[in-house]
Amino acid sequence: MTVLPDEQVGGSETWTPVCRVEQVPRAGGVAALLDGDVQVAVFRTGDGELHGLSNVDPFSGAAVLSRGIVGDVGGVPAVASPIYKQNFDLRTGRCLDDDGVRIEAYPVRVTGDLVHVGVR
């Protein structure tokens, strides 16, 4: 498990366990419902890295990003929205097809075999 630099900043997150690692398919994602109806999409890349992004696709408003296809765009790990197919950087939430758009990225860590998502 890798904790990415972005996610270490601050350090005042509330960590919520959401599932076991093997429940997140390799090169796939699942959605978790956190307090306050916050929806986080948790992804596992083909290499086994875990990432968390908002589950809401900003282009359509539908909570579906966890159901997108996980792969890479020019080497950047990415998920493609299942609605209109824009790619988002799994590490930062930056939209790779539209410079001005970025979605919330959530830190993810593993304790034992449990996946935790951090919310500030």
Add this chain to the structure above:
Amino acid sequence: MSRTLVVAGHGMVAHRLVEALRTDDVDGTWRVVVFGEESRPAYDRVALTSYVDTWDPGELGLPGAEYADDDRVDLVLGDPVVAIDREAKQVTTRSGRVQSYDALALATGSRPFVPPVEGKDLPGVFVYRTIEDLDDIRTAVDRARLRRGRPAAAVVGGGLLGLEAAKALRDMGLSPHVVEMAPRLMPLQVDDGGGALLHRLITDLDVTVHTGTSTSAIAQDGDRLQARLGNGTELDVDLLVFSAGVRPRDDLGREAGLELGERGGVLTDETCRTSDPDIFAVGECASVAGRVYGLVAPGYSMAEVAAATLLGRDASFPGADTSTKLKLMGVDVASFGDAHAATDGSLEVVFNDAVNGSYKKLVVSDDATTLLGGVLVGDAGEYNLLRPLVGSELPGEPAALIGPASGGDDAVGVEALPDDAQICSCNAVTKGAINQAIHDEGCDSVGAIKNCTRAGTSCGSCVPMLGKLLSACGVEQSTALCEHFTQSRAELFEIVRATRITTFSELIANHGTGAGCAVCKPAVASILATLGNGHVLGGEQATLQDTNDRFLANMQRNGTYSVVPRVPAGEITPERLIVLGEVAKEFGLYTKITGGQRVDLFGATVEQLPQIWRRLVDAGFESGHAYGKALRTVKSCVGTTWCRYGQQDSVGLAVELELRYRGLRSPHKLKAGVSGCQRECAEARSKDFGVIATEHGWNLYVGGNGGAVPRHADLLVSGAGTEELVRIIDRFVMFYVRTADRLQRTAAWLDELEGGLDHLRSVVVDDSLGICDELEAAMAEHVANYEDEWKGVLEDPDKLARFTSFVNAPGTPDPTIAFETEREQPVPVMLGVPEVANR
């Protein structure tokens, strides 16, 4: 004040004249009155023989030929001009109508030439020029068939038109005789060597050829006719068709005192003006500068010249290229330039391969440096490159261009062609114009060139040349699937098939780079599914699928799904219909009837999907694959079961086809249709494959499309029995699945296929590549291994577990999904505005 143009005649050239004038006459200076002799507007007479395929006159219709939206054009049908009064500047029609004109255009075309033979007016003797002529021939064939089974027929004339008539008779199931006065078939186009091969190839097609002899008399013999030939042969036939060339219909001009050409036709100058400056003549009735043309392309160019002249512009008829390339009963014949070596001192280079049925001749200048013309019979593959080279310096040894190692189109590079060489002869587009489109308009694909220049949009034979011109201009046409695979989809298909790789990871590790993406993953998933790798959500396959395939339902704008159970051919019992209603009510779904004759249930959440399927599967439904790049529906009309006009059981066939191909993953969705008669209520010709019943069997059409770029499907085979039909569809579908690009419908695939429809037919009907057994076996395997995908999920707890909105709260639906009621049904309401609005 506007002036009046009267057009006498409404054939293809007359239509082009009206069209050209109305398009360019932006100020509306002309009003047009057209008097046609036939009862229908101008139609595609060049394609007359294809009328036999469908017996639907609408198939030959020319777009816009009724001028329905143009109040400046009056079209009067069935009332030809019979007299011209040049002094009063008015014409009189058969019905007695008198119409004055400021300008008059004669476009009366030709009449079939009937030699003065005794008995030429007997019943059972026909000519071959109009739709009515073919209807009469058909009636005679049907009548003779009732009398004595297989009727016999003879065609007088072994030229282009005679062989067309023979093809029509052959397509009606006859084995006609062809009688040609010249010592060879198609004497105008081919030489003796080419004629000899043509004779052999045509004879192999069950046509009896008599050359070097005339028809001396026709006599009635009971119900039949006896034709006596000059060489003593007697033919007992049920009908006889004269199709021995045409003569210009110049009577109107002759009677009005206009000058005529030496060989007939109303004489005109190069602006198509006759000896009366207010009267023009265009098409086959005209003798432009003393020469009559019997082809449509020169006629079109006369029409444009006359229209421009009428609008006060300078235009003159440039002369015409009478090169011909055609396929007669499957035999290629091409003739171009000085085919008969009439030029002084010209030399001939001949390559005659009697074994493989191919004859090629080039005519070159006395110093062997310039191409003058040529003849190709049996295989006209080199035509596209040779014809534009006429008049230019040869790029190499003449023999190298047509010899056995010449290798078709590659013999001469496109680089060798001069800029004014015509690449697309249908639309008169030169190499220079195409290069300009590539350099100045930025066209970077064959499709872009087609849109920009119209090259390749008619017969399509020059499409491969367009690709070569792109390459020659340095435009790289990448066929790479995406950044992860340099291969095209078709190449990947062959790799997967040959290596028996069963997972994406193995494929990308060995043949690609990176982690994959939303382009290559679903494409590879589709390939794996076509080749039979178990359930589409099995193992690693699940994460390759687009969301629709991953949840076996169609994602809608609010993240809910719609569910479409299969209703084969749209036939459904009341009990099942009630189940659909009950399920929709129970789960609060919006219902809508689809265009594919089934019912779509909208608004299901992820966790509802398996519950809905359970109810549907229990009632005998299965997945309709509305979510997949797979067979969708086979639409049908009710056919003979109910319809008074039905010719065959269209519903029965549609059910059989839908059950046969259901679940087959393909490069894009596949839609099909079966119509029980020519009325075509199932709209089968707008489908990827469509079947239309006739009294002789099924006609199969392929490559149709509705949507944004509609395409009428092309006839692949006609009069097939059910078994043969299914075999050809098996091959067609499998060939498409293997060779098409990702997300390329059959319409675009067929348009881009090198060799087009003829090539497709040679592969899937004549088995020219020897792969038909393999294609059929692959389809048989698909049919044998088909299983319902919904049932597959219901029976597997691991797969079922994925049908939940939240991994940490199974059973809790997505709280952002909400509905309101519109016209008594639930419709989505989005909570809050998307962060990125209106993009």
